[in-house]
Amino acid sequence: MRIRTTRYGEEELLEIPDLQSFEFSIGIGGFEDEHHYALVIEADSPIEWLQSVNTPSVGFPLLEPFLFYPEYGFELRDADADALGLRAPEDALIRCVLTLHDDPEATTANLVAPIVLNRRTRKGRQVILQGTSLSMRYPVFESLRLTAEA
């Protein structure tokens, strides 16, 4: 599958294996009309992108939360698990959306609304955790370093 992305400014054409495309029956908050995303994996970087297949300018940088917040966890509602067709935990990919800045140390991650992908059914959704003390703007830079060293 070929997709277009402007995640670094210039438009690029990427070839993405179909296995890395995901259907979001409920669009991501603020982007309700986008229902089809590809997971773009960067060579030699832990950052991935959730790139809209239809809109090159809509892409979200993602990071696996366990890289910077090893104790991260939440209970996935049955309704979300059902909607994703998720039966086995090992089929789930959990990612947090990053908000980037020119200063890498200012990078934050949204721990309240993780992206859950089912690699078996290739469905995805952004779940919203309620009643949590987790941060929507959790600073990741220092934590990434400390977790990598640990």
Added chain:
Amino acid sequence: MLILTRKANQAVVIDGTTTVRVLSIDGDRVKLGIEAPVEISVVRDELLREVADENQQAARTAGRPALQDSLRSLGRAAGRSERTP
């Protein structure tokens, strides 16, 4: 938009499955009791907006070449070496 007036302890039923009841009214605070099937997601509107705003911020901050350096630094922080250009 449907607009209804309800008093304390009165309710509306949505789609035969979801009941929204006014439990109490205290000045400008209204306490609602919601009974809904598990597959119905009930979320405070502000939280949805906050998530949407943060998503928009995340998508907006992408798309600038300067970020590639920022991402490399993050990669280094994660303890993975990046390929030299």
